[in-house]
Amino acid sequence: MSIEAQLHTLGLVLPTPAKPVASYVPTVRTGALVFVSGQLPFANGQLVAQGAVPRDLDAEAAKDCARQCVLNGLAALQAEIGDLAKLRRVVRIGVFVQSIDGFTGQPQIANGASDLLVQLLGDAGKHARTSVSVNALPLNAPVEIEFVFEVTGE
Numbered sequence: 001m002s003i004e005a006q007l008h009t010l011g012l013v014l015p016t017p018a019k020p021v022a023s024y025v026p027t028v029r030t031g032a033l034v035f036v037s038g039q040l041p042f043a044n045g046q047l048v049a050q051g052a053v054p055r056d057l058d059a060e061a062a063k064d065c066a067r068q069c070v071l072n073g074l075a076a077l078q079a080e081i082g083d084l085a086k087l088r089r090v091v092r093i094g095v096f097v098q099s100i101d102g103f104t105g106q107p108q109i110a111n112g113a114s115d116l117l118v119q120l121l122g123d124a125g126k127h128a129r130t131s132v133s134v135n136a137l138p139l140n141a142p143v144e145i146e147f148v149f150e151v152t153g154e
Contacts, residue, residue: 003074006120014075018042021138027080029151033091034080036147039072040139041065050140053099053109062097062142063112069145070113074120081151090117090127090146098142106131113145129154131137 007014018039020026029036041048041064051063078084083149110131117125137144 038144040141041068065143066112073105089124092128094146
């Protein structure tokens with residue numbers, strides 16, 4: 001099943017790709033790899049949530065933010081390659097979670113992103129991953145995710 005069909009089955013829609021909020025480009029392609037700059041959990045032009053986990057939002061809400069970051073990352077990828085049918089696999093994601101001292105649930109929050117990628121792409125969605133805690137993220141976002149995708153064609 002295509003990624004578009006999987007999105008439809010799950011009731012998900014890719015948003016319009018976000019414009020950069022600083023001095024960077026949303027994607028860089030080199031050969032078969034596309035690097036997608038860090039994506040925040042924007043939906044309809046607004047952050048889904050703000051603050052640190054678990055002080056300002058619980059881990060489940062942060063997982064939802066991670067899933068939204070995936071949709072935004074795929075939208076940025078689609079803008080770069082034109083057709084998600086060219087997506088061969090997810091190579092790596094880097095998940096940054098704004099969290100309080102002593103919180104160690106970053107991997108479970110990152111699973112929100114990882115699980116969605118596998119739902120959408122099957123084995124091609126399995127990837128290498130880093131999940132780390134940070135004390136602050138841009139715009140007070142609770143989660144930011146960067147992606148590396150392998151694609152086909154030029």
